[in-house]
Amino acid sequence: MPVHSARSLFDTNIKSASDCLTLYDGVSALRTRLVVSWVLRAGVVFVVSALDTYFHDKIKYRVGQYSLANLPPALAKFEVPVSDLTKWDKAERKGNVLRNWVTEDLGTRPLQSPTAIAEALKLCGVTALWDTIEPNKQQRVQLLEQLNALVKRRNQIAHEGDRETSRRSGKRLRTIERKYLEDSIAFAKTLVDKIETAFPR
Secondary structure, eight states, X not given: OOOOOHHHHHHHHHHHHHHHHHHHHHHHHTTOSSOTHHHHXXXXXXXXXXXXXXXXXXXXHHHTTOOGGGOOHHHHTOOOOXXXXXXXXXXXXXXXXXXXXXXHHHTTSXXXXXXXXXXXXXXXXXXXXXXHHOOSHHHHHHHHHHHHHHHHHHHHHHHHTTBOOSTTSTTOBOOOOHHHHHHHHHHHHHHHHHHHHHSOO
Protein backbone atom coordinates (compact mmCIF):
# COMPACT_ATOMS: atom_id res chain seq x y z
CA MET A 1 0.00 0.00 0.00
CA PRO A 2 1.29 3.50 -0.78
CA VAL A 3 2.28 5.74 2.10
CA HIS A 4 0.13 8.84 2.07
CA SER A 5 0.63 12.35 3.37
CA ALA A 6 -1.55 15.45 3.49
CA ARG A 7 0.21 16.61 0.33
CA SER A 8 -0.18 13.38 -1.62
CA LEU A 9 -3.88 13.22 -0.77
CA PHE A 10 -4.36 16.85 -1.78
CA ASP A 11 -2.72 16.11 -5.14
CA THR A 12 -5.14 13.22 -5.61
CA ASN A 13 -8.20 15.21 -4.53
CA ILE A 14 -7.48 18.31 -6.62
CA LYS A 15 -7.52 16.11 -9.73
CA SER A 16 -11.31 15.99 -9.41
CA ALA A 17 -11.40 19.73 -10.07
CA SER A 18 -9.00 19.39 -13.01
CA ASP A 19 -11.16 16.57 -14.40
CA CYS A 20 -14.10 19.00 -14.36
CA LEU A 21 -12.18 21.24 -16.77
CA THR A 22 -11.61 18.28 -19.09
CA LEU A 23 -15.27 17.28 -18.87
CA TYR A 24 -16.40 20.86 -19.47
CA ASP A 25 -14.23 21.12 -22.59
CA GLY A 26 -15.47 17.78 -23.92
CA VAL A 27 -19.17 18.48 -23.40
CA SER A 28 -18.82 22.04 -24.74
CA ALA A 29 -17.29 20.68 -27.94
CA LEU A 30 -20.43 18.57 -28.50
CA ARG A 31 -22.51 21.76 -28.72
CA THR A 32 -25.43 20.24 -26.83
CA ARG A 33 -28.17 22.19 -25.10
CA LEU A 34 -26.88 21.12 -21.71
CA VAL A 35 -26.00 23.89 -19.26
CA VAL A 36 -22.39 22.78 -18.90
CA SER A 37 -21.48 25.61 -16.55
CA TRP A 38 -22.61 23.31 -13.72
CA VAL A 39 -19.47 21.26 -14.33
CA LEU A 40 -17.41 24.36 -13.53
CA ARG A 41 -19.41 24.90 -10.36
CA ALA A 42 -18.79 21.31 -9.32
CA GLY A 43 -15.09 21.94 -9.89
CA VAL A 44 -15.14 24.92 -7.50
CA VAL A 45 -16.73 22.72 -4.83
CA PHE A 46 -14.00 20.11 -5.40
CA VAL A 47 -11.27 22.75 -5.03
CA VAL A 48 -12.52 23.87 -1.62
CA SER A 49 -13.09 20.26 -0.59
CA ALA A 50 -9.50 19.41 -1.52
CA LEU A 51 -8.21 22.32 0.59
CA ASP A 52 -10.47 21.53 3.54
CA THR A 53 -9.38 17.87 3.47
CA TYR A 54 -5.74 18.91 3.17
CA PHE A 55 -5.90 20.93 6.39
CA HIS A 56 -7.60 18.09 8.26
CA ASP A 57 -5.01 15.64 6.95
CA LYS A 58 -2.13 17.99 7.77
CA ILE A 59 -3.23 17.95 11.39
CA LYS A 60 -3.92 14.21 11.44
CA TYR A 61 -0.54 13.22 10.02
CA ARG A 62 1.45 15.60 12.23
CA VAL A 63 -0.34 15.34 15.57
CA GLY A 64 0.44 11.65 16.04
CA GLN A 65 4.18 12.31 16.25
CA TYR A 66 3.96 13.95 19.68
CA SER A 67 4.33 12.49 23.15
CA LEU A 68 3.43 14.05 26.50
CA ALA A 69 6.96 15.40 26.72
CA ASN A 70 6.79 17.56 23.58
CA LEU A 71 3.17 18.62 23.05
CA PRO A 72 2.52 21.92 21.26
CA PRO A 73 0.77 24.37 23.64
CA ALA A 74 -2.58 24.11 21.85
CA LEU A 75 -2.47 20.30 21.93
CA ALA A 76 -1.48 20.32 25.61
CA LYS A 77 -4.77 22.14 26.34
CA PHE A 78 -6.84 19.78 24.21
CA GLU A 79 -9.78 18.43 26.21
CA VAL A 80 -10.78 14.76 26.22
CA PRO A 81 -13.50 12.96 28.22
CA VAL A 82 -12.17 11.37 31.41
CA SER A 83 -13.65 8.06 30.24
CA ASP A 84 -11.26 8.12 27.28
CA LEU A 85 -8.15 8.16 29.46
CA THR A 86 -8.17 4.36 29.60
CA LYS A 87 -7.46 4.39 25.85
CA TRP A 88 -4.27 6.30 26.58
CA ASP A 89 -3.24 3.95 29.39
CA LYS A 90 -3.79 0.83 27.29
CA ALA A 91 -2.28 2.11 24.05
CA GLU A 92 1.18 0.97 23.02
CA ARG A 93 1.37 3.75 20.44
CA LYS A 94 0.28 6.90 22.25
CA GLY A 95 0.52 9.00 19.10
CA ASN A 96 -2.33 7.03 17.55
CA VAL A 97 -4.56 7.90 20.50
CA LEU A 98 -3.73 11.61 20.13
CA ARG A 99 -4.39 11.45 16.41
CA ASN A 100 -7.74 9.72 16.88
CA TRP A 101 -8.90 12.18 19.54
CA VAL A 102 -8.04 15.21 17.43
CA THR A 103 -9.37 13.71 14.20
CA GLU A 104 -12.70 12.88 15.83
CA ASP A 105 -12.99 16.36 17.35
CA LEU A 106 -12.28 18.08 14.02
CA GLY A 107 -14.35 15.63 11.99
CA THR A 108 -17.46 17.79 11.87
CA ARG A 109 -15.71 21.16 11.63
CA PRO A 110 -14.96 22.72 8.25
CA LEU A 111 -11.47 24.16 7.93
CA GLN A 112 -12.14 26.84 5.35
CA SER A 113 -11.90 30.25 6.97
CA PRO A 114 -8.37 31.61 7.58
CA THR A 115 -9.04 31.89 11.32
CA ALA A 116 -10.40 28.35 11.67
CA ILE A 117 -7.50 26.95 9.65
CA ALA A 118 -4.81 28.79 11.62
CA GLU A 119 -6.32 27.89 15.01
CA ALA A 120 -6.73 24.21 14.15
CA LEU A 121 -3.19 23.88 12.81
CA LYS A 122 -1.82 25.05 16.16
CA LEU A 123 -2.79 21.60 17.44
CA CYS A 124 0.00 20.09 15.37
CA GLY A 125 2.63 22.73 16.10
CA VAL A 126 1.98 25.04 13.15
CA THR A 127 1.94 28.58 14.54
CA ALA A 128 1.69 31.95 12.82
CA LEU A 129 0.60 30.13 9.67
CA TRP A 130 -0.31 33.07 7.45
CA ASP A 131 2.56 35.32 8.57
CA THR A 132 5.01 32.49 7.95
CA ILE A 133 3.88 31.46 4.48
CA GLU A 134 3.46 35.06 3.29
CA PRO A 135 5.65 37.56 5.19
CA ASN A 136 4.68 40.43 2.90
CA LYS A 137 1.64 42.02 4.55
CA GLN A 138 0.00 43.31 1.36
CA GLN A 139 0.43 39.98 -0.41
CA ARG A 140 -0.82 38.15 2.69
CA VAL A 141 -3.98 40.27 2.71
CA GLN A 142 -4.52 39.47 -0.98
CA LEU A 143 -3.99 35.75 -0.36
CA LEU A 144 -6.52 35.67 2.47
CA GLU A 145 -9.02 37.74 0.50
CA GLN A 146 -8.70 35.28 -2.38
CA LEU A 147 -9.21 32.32 -0.03
CA ASN A 148 -12.28 33.94 1.53
CA ALA A 149 -13.71 34.75 -1.91
CA LEU A 150 -13.20 31.17 -3.09
CA VAL A 151 -14.92 29.76 0.00
CA LYS A 152 -17.76 32.28 -0.39
CA ARG A 153 -18.30 31.20 -4.00
CA ARG A 154 -18.28 27.56 -2.95
CA ASN A 155 -20.94 28.34 -0.35
CA GLN A 156 -23.04 30.20 -2.92
CA ILE A 157 -22.91 27.12 -5.13
CA ALA A 158 -23.52 24.59 -2.36
CA HIS A 159 -26.12 26.49 -0.34
CA GLU A 160 -27.82 28.83 -2.82
CA GLY A 161 -27.67 26.86 -6.06
CA ASP A 162 -25.35 29.67 -7.22
CA ARG A 163 -28.37 31.85 -7.87
CA GLU A 164 -28.55 35.57 -7.16
CA THR A 165 -30.52 36.26 -4.01
CA SER A 166 -31.71 39.86 -4.31
CA ARG A 167 -35.47 40.35 -4.61
CA ARG A 168 -35.32 41.64 -8.18
CA SER A 169 -32.67 39.22 -9.43
CA GLY A 170 -35.16 36.74 -10.84
CA LYS A 171 -32.98 34.12 -9.14
CA ARG A 172 -30.66 34.15 -12.14
CA LEU A 173 -27.61 31.96 -12.08
CA ARG A 174 -24.40 33.79 -11.30
CA THR A 175 -22.02 33.72 -14.22
CA ILE A 176 -18.99 31.47 -14.09
CA GLU A 177 -16.15 31.19 -16.58
CA ARG A 178 -13.75 28.36 -17.29
CA LYS A 179 -10.86 30.62 -16.27
CA TYR A 180 -12.35 31.06 -12.80
CA LEU A 181 -12.06 27.34 -12.11
CA GLU A 182 -8.62 27.22 -13.71
CA ASP A 183 -7.43 30.10 -11.51
CA SER A 184 -9.01 28.54 -8.42
CA ILE A 185 -7.14 25.28 -8.97
CA ALA A 186 -3.87 27.18 -9.46
CA PHE A 187 -4.51 29.20 -6.30
CA ALA A 188 -5.15 26.08 -4.21
CA LYS A 189 -1.99 24.40 -5.50
CA THR A 190 0.11 27.49 -4.80
CA LEU A 191 -1.32 27.79 -1.29
CA VAL A 192 -0.50 24.17 -0.49
CA ASP A 193 2.99 24.61 -1.98
CA LYS A 194 3.61 27.55 0.36
CA ILE A 195 2.43 25.61 3.40
CA GLU A 196 4.45 22.51 2.51
CA THR A 197 7.56 24.63 2.02
CA ALA A 198 7.17 26.30 5.42
CA PHE A 199 5.83 23.28 7.30
CA PRO A 200 6.94 20.07 5.58
CA ARG A 201 5.73 16.59 6.59
